[in-house]
Amino acid sequence: MKRFRFRRAAIAAASVGLLASTLAFAGQLSGQHVVIFDPNHLANGDLGYVHNSSDRVEYIGCQLGGGFGYCYAMNSAGINRTCITFDPAKISTMRSLKSDSYLLFYWDDSGTCTSVQVINDSTSEPKKPGMIP
Amino acid sequence: MKRFRFERAMIAAAAVGLLASTTALAGMLLELPVVIDDAALSASGSLGNVHNSSDRTQYIGCTLGSFGGHCYARNTAGVTRSCVTDDPDVMNTIASLNGDSHLIFYWNQSGTCTAVYVSIESFSAPKEPGLI
Numbered sequence: 001m002k003r004f005r006f007r008r009a010a011i012a013a014a015s016v017g018l019l020a021s022t023l024a025f026a027g028q029l030s031g032q033h034v035v036i037f038d039p040n041h042l043a044n045g046d047l048g049y050v051h052n053s054s055d056r057v058e059y060i061g062c063q064l065g066g067g068f069g070y071c072y073a074m075n076s077a078g079i080n081r082t083c084i085t086f087d088p089a090k091i092s093t094m095r096s097l098k099s100d101s102y103l104l105f106y107w108d109d110s111g112t113c114t115s116v117q118v119i120n121d122s123t124s125e126p127k128k129p130g131m132i133p
Numbered sequence: 134m135k136r137f138r139f140e141r142a143m144i145a146a147a148a149v150g151l152l153a154s155t156t157a158l159a160g161m162l163l164e165l166p167v168v169i170d171d172a173a174l175s176a177s178g179s180l181g182n183v184h185n186s187s188d189r190t191q192y193i194g195c196t197l198g199s200f201g202g203h204c205y206a207r208n209t210a211g212v213t214r215s216c217v218t219d220d221p222d223v224m225n226t227i228a229s230l231n232g233d234s235h236l237i238f239y240w241n242q243s244g245t246c247t248a249v250y251v252s253i254e255s256f257s258a259p260k261e262p263g264l265i
Contacts, residue, residue: 034255050255051162059161061254064229066222072254074161095229097253127233129185129261131162 030123032102034058034075041107041114043073043081048100051127060103062094062116069094071105071113083107083114090116100126161256165235167191167208174240174247176206176214181233181258193236195227195249202227204238204246216240216247223249233259 031049036042045060060073069091074080083105085091093116097103102119165179166186178193193206201219204227216238218224226249230236235252 045255047253047255051257051259056161059254059256061252061256063235063250063252063254064226065250066220066226066248091225094253095225097229099231099233099253099257099259101253127255127259129259131258 028123029125031125034060034073036073036075036079036081038081042104043071043075044102044104045073046100046102046124047097048125048127051099052125052131062097062103062105064091064094067091069113069116071103071116073103073105081107083111085113085116087113093118096120100124162258163256165257167193167206169206169208169212169214171214175237176204176208177235177237178206179233179235179257180230181260184232184260185258185264195230195236195238197224197227202246202249204236204249206236206238214240216244218246218249220246226251229253233257 031046032044033053033055034043034045034050043060045058047060050058050060055076057078058074058076062069062071068084068086070082070084071094072080072082090113096118098120102124104117105113106115108114165177165182167176167178167183169176176193178191180193183191183193188209190211191207191209195202195204201217202224203215203217205213205215207213223246229251231253235254235257237250238246239248241247
């Protein structure tokens, strides 16, 4: 949850202009495993960090098709959550997903994505090659 | 059309879920070579895995241009399949393709892409440099 909190804090700080004059975050590197938080119906994690992890259970990502988007995640405990959307705005967000993005998605009881957020920034790590034996 | 898309979406989603559930014990780093299924009129593969493979025959990918979109694949046996599209939704999907995406495309008898799916996920491998 540390990464999640950091990003939430960073977003909140940016919203009031507190990041404009600070270099405190410059060069910061961070990574988050897949976190599923059912009370809030959310899943999140860093694609690159999760790929590089020695934990071979967790995964996270999205699939795009003609007019739909589908996101999925499994944490290290083997719990998986998914959502699907036909909303063009959310699909557009999913299109910005890269191999080293941070992905956060929310769902409702019907399995529909209620929110999708993608962060592409300097803090996340890329996938390391050669991880597949 | 919407129903068709929804059904396709659910099939694709189920395929992802099945893939994930059947490989959970084996790990979430997957090798996804080019697979051509003429019965299903589909081709699939992970661009990164295919690039990194010691096999120098297979490839998979798409092009986009003013003509529309074109997806193509060749498996290790040298079998090649491709499709073209001018459907804006399909072209938007093709535009989301990355160097380590997992690509699935379907075609019909006229060679038109009937569906294209692009997955960006943690378990696919990135391209390794220096292999050429």
